[in-house]
Amino acid sequence: AQSVAQPEDQVNVAEGNPLTVKCTYSVSGNPYLFWYVQYPNRGLQFLLKYITGDNLVKGSYGFEAEFNKSQTSFHLKKPSALVSDSALYFCAVNGNTDKLIFGTGTRLQVFP
Amino acid sequence: KAGVTQTPRYLIKTRGQQVTLSCSPISGHRSVSWYQQTPGQGLQFLFEYFSETQRNKGNFPGRFSGRQFSNSRSEMNVSTLELGDSALYLCASRAGGNDGYTFGSGTRLTVV
Numbered sequence: 170a171q172s173v174a175q176p177e178d179q180v181n182v183a184e185g186n187p188l189t190v191k192c193t194y195s196v197s198g199n200p201y202l203f204w205y206v207q208y209p210n211r212g213l214q215f216l217l218k219y220i221t222g223d224n225l226v227k228g229s230y231g232f233e234a235e236f237n238k239s240q241t242s243f244h245l246k247k248p249s250a251l252v253s254d255s256a257l258y259f260c261a262v263n264g265n266t267d268k269l270i271f272g273t274g275t276r277l278q279v280f281p
Numbered sequence: 282k283a284g285v286t287q288t289p290r291y292l293i294k295t296r297g298q299q300v301t302l303s304c305s306p307i308s309g310h311r312s313v314s315w316y317q318q319t320p321g322q323g324l325q326f327l328f329e330y331f332s333e334t335q336r337n338k339g340n341f342p343g344r345f346s347g348r349q350f351s352n353s354r355s356e357m358n359v360s361t362l363e364l365g366d367s368a369l370y371l372c373a374s375r376a377g378g379n380d381g382y383t384f385g386s387g388t389r390l391t392v393v
Contacts (some may be wrong), residue, residue: 170345203381203382205384210389211387212285212287212371212384212385212386212387213371213373213384214384215382215383216385217383218381234303259324267312267314267329267331267336267337268314268326268337268339269314269316269324269326269373269382270322270326271316271323272323273323274323274324
């Protein structure tokens with residue numbers, strides 16, 4: 170069965186510091202991995218995806234993610250956090266079906 | 282290019298009633314998926330339609346149904362509403378294949 174784990178309910182980081190939001194996955198076959206961000210009372214905004222190719226994927230708003238097959242991880246990173254990055258972040262996997270399986274979400278809080 | 286449009290944005294219904302939610306995908310997108318988001322269960326897949334055919338269905342009771350029209354617009358219906366159906370219902374569309382999903386802003390359903 171496909172699954173996604175986001176081990177941290179919340180991540181706190183000071184503005185200007187690097188941030189990492191963790192994600193591990195379990196899927197049979199080759200994974201398609203996604204990161205989405207959700208602001209209050211809004212839908213999900215697509216940040217980036219990994220399908221194949223380079224393990225380092227660059228996305229919107231300066232975010233990037235590193236695919237690690239041996240560790241089955243797809244951590245989201247940003248070199249310098251902004252207060253406006255504060256939001257709820259979801260990792261998702263799409264294995265051999267057409268449905269996205271989401272993690273439980275990680276709330277990112279960036280402090281000034 | 283218009284995004285995914287969901288109507289209505291907010292809805293209040295009484296237990297036992299039924300409700301229909303609407304989703305207009307991005308022009309040219311033939312795949313439409315529906316997700317339910319609740320604080321307790323997170324984001325859960327409801328169903329996916331492609332070219333008017335349901336391709337995938339999540340683990341929801343038969344009270345939850347959907348359909349897709351020839352213009353790719355989709356509706357989901359929930360009959361005999363229960364308090365636990367209160368949630369944010371998100372629709373997502375994609376062109377197909379490995380494309381990322383684009384989400385709408387959602388419909389906030391409150392059952393009283």
